[in-house]
Amino acid sequence: MTVDSYLAFIAYALATTVLPGPNNVLLLSAAGRNGIGKCRSLLFGIWSGLVTVMLLAGIFLSVLDRFVPQITPVFKYIGAAYILWLAWKTWRRPPVGEGDSDDTDSLRFRDGFLLQFLNVKVLMLGLAAFPGFFLTEGNTWPRAALVPLFAVSMTVCCGTGNLIWTLAGSIIRPVYNRFYRAVNLFMALLLVWCAVKILLIGR
Secondary structure, eight states, rough: OOOHHHHHHHHHHHHHHOEEEEEEEEHHHHHHHHHHHGGGGHHHHHHHHHOOOOHHHHHHHHHHHHHHHHHHHHHHHHHHHHHHHHHHHHHHHHTTSHHHHHHHTTTHHHHHHHHHHHHHHHHHHHHHHHHISSOOOOOOHHHHHHHHHHHHHHHHHHHHHHHHHHHHHTTTTTGGGTTHHHHHHHHHHHHHHHHHHHHHHTT
């Protein structure tokens, strides 16, 4: 892998991971409601899930890439359904001070980690980027080095986008209670948009 191709991959990863997606919309909503401090477990869960999924995607594509077309549609529909469920939960959230304990439960490490395995945007990024940038013709790097490089690089790029959206959410926190219905509706519609985009991938 050349430096030029790696820089092209970083540009691709940053451009795609700072856009609205299930992780970023969820973090924007959670930080707006609870502040950055209470989002730490969710953030660490998302990042741990990301690096795990990217490692698995790299290994999977290195060994079983001919089966990807049959597996991807299954994840597409499962992921879209889960994101629509998140949209419903977001729309139904009460203002701060009502049902706070239930909302805090949704910020657990486990939830952020597991979301990555149903987040088709993340899966598709991995399935597209690894063969497109790392398994190119003439590459002399061993697969054992490419897979962790890919996983860590993708996680850093995704994590950058996550932090941007979490900070944006914390800025809107003071006005959340006053406009919580409109904010919840906006976040829920963004999640619905993410689900629709996922379903349209490949059409």
